[in-house]
Amino acid sequence: MTTIAQNELLTRTGPGTSMGALFRRYWIPVMMSSEVAGPDCDPVRVKLLSEELICFRDTAGTVALLDRYCPHRRVSLWFGRNEGHGLRCSYHGWKFDAEGQCVDIPSHEGDDALRKDIRIKSYPCIERGGVVWTYMGPPEHRPPPPEFEWTTVPGSHRYVDRRLGECNYLQALEGGIDSSHVSSLHGGELRKGGTLDSDPGTGSRERLSFLNEKKIHFEVTPSASGLQIGASRRAGDGTNYWRITQWIMPWYTMIPPRTTDSPLHGHAWVPIDDENCFVWNVTYHPSRPLTETELEEMHNGEGIYAELIPGSFRTAANKDNDYLMDREAQREGRYYSGIKGIAMQDASVQESMGPIVDRSLERLTTTDIAIVQTRRRLMEAARRAERGEELPALDPSTYRVRSATLFLPEGVRLADAEATLQEATRTESPYGERSFA
Ligand code: FES
Ligand SMILES: [Fe+2]
Known part of the structure; x- marks a missing residue:
């Protein structure tokens, strides 16, 4: 059972919290590089781990992430002018460079000592995979950037x-x-054979396994970066259908592919504050470009993607409109929960628990074993960070893993198929021609 105190530890990530201190030891995805597209672009408001920040790309192309508020009289720098290698507050014109150093106080007479003394909070940024990443922890602990395959x-x-x-x-x-x-929440999607398996003739074995067998056996093992979560269902043909999900410290998950040549999917679940998060959605194929059909599905908000309200990151179906619940579709079984689309099915159940679920009231079962172990590892890592001990998943090579889908003969445990599993989940293995049945 998770106690109220443990729940507090796990869910509070602002400055001064234990989990917040742990999370600040890892690189954090901030926004798409395209959101700060060119030099001297419009500044963008950012909130991460309950800290209000401002992001901009300066004249030289460097991406900067600074405290959002001007230290003079606390005006939001979002109203500022991004010009000449820095962001200038629009109230009295104080200007800050990409490292937060004040470089100009137009109204101040006398020597330069005051200006030199003023520096605002700034976090280093890098760009990888079309994404801006930042590091918000102590400079002396800054790790190399994560080497996700995508x-x-x-x-x-x-x-x-x-x-x-x-x-x-x-x-x-x-x-x-x-x-x-x-099998339950997304069952309607599986039955119509659309979102999870849009290629006729492929993936049907996986889909049937999902539909015909709701009973699941779990094998969860610690990995160098987090956990490797194996879930198996009887496929009905003498094999078990295994889905291998990776959880990578501190908040990344990798979804098993539909078939051996399908693109791979993953998420990052990044705290904005304690009651909101950014759900990052990633799809990639290790060895080929994504097809036009695949891209169109994602643009249209299918699969793990969702339709957004234009100009925002809020989904069109959201808690204020009950996620466009359709009771008729629920009764007919078109959508198990009456909500359309995998992303919104997930969001509706997760958000229905309230802003921060009270885990002390849960009744967990054996199918929740991965969740229990994830919580345990997060709490353990937070304690390690407090004690100044070494933390997991700071070595960038530990991120070089894949999720996987396997068919293994009934009776074969995942632990017994170590070589097959390693081949399927290491990023150097050939992709798209595998067969483990
Ligand atoms: S409040 Fe920003 S310069 Fe005065
Ligand atoms: Fe889901």
Whole structure:
């Protein structure tokens, strides 16, 4: 059972919290590089781990992330002018460079000592995989950037976006490692054979396994970066259908592919504050460009993607309109929960728990074993950070793993198929020609 105190530890990520201190030790995805597209672009408001910040690209092309408020009289720098290698506050013209150093106080007479003394909070940024990443922890602990496979493939092989999740990051993340809900919550999508398996003639074996067998056996093992979560269902042909999900510290999940040549999917569940998170959606193929059909589906908000309200990251179906619940579709079984689309099915159940779910009231079962272990590892890592001990998943090579789908003969445990599993989940293995049946 998770106690109220443990729930507090797990869900509070602002400055001064234990989990917040842990999360600040890892690189954090901030926004798409295209949101700060060119030099001297419009500044963009950012909130991460309950800190209000401003992001801009300066004249030299450097992406900067600064405290959002001018230290003079606390005006938002979003109203500022991005010009001449810095962001200038629009109230009295104080100007700050990409490192937060004040470089100009137009109204101040006398020597330069005051200006030199003024420096605002700034976090280093890098760009990888079309995404701006920042590091908000102590400079002496800054790790090398994570080596996710999707950040290393050509842009044509990848599609990334993000949407607002209106709940604490952890209950959203826990949806990403909970393989047992797929057959029920997403059952309607599987039955129509659309979103999870849009290629006729392929993937049907996987789909049938989902539909015919709701009973699941889990094998969860620690990995160098987090957890490797194996969930198996009887396929009905003498084999078991295994879905291998990766949880990577601190908030990344990788979804098993539909078939051996399908693109791979993943998420990052990043706290904006304690009651909201950014749900990052990643799709990539290790060895080929995404097809026009695949891209169109994602643009249209299908699969793990959702339609957004233009000009925002909020989804068109959201808690204020009950996610466009359709009771008729629920009765008919077109959508198990009456909500359309995998992303919104997930969001509706996660957000329905309230902004921060009270985990002390839960009744967990054996199918929640991955969730229990994830919480345990997060709490353990937070304690390690407090004690100044070494943390997991700071070595960038530990991110070089894939999710996978396997068929293994009935009776074979995942632990017994170590070589097959390693081949399927290492990023150097050939992709698209595998067969493990
Ligand atoms: S408040 Fe920003 S310069 Fe005065
Ligand atoms: Fe889901």
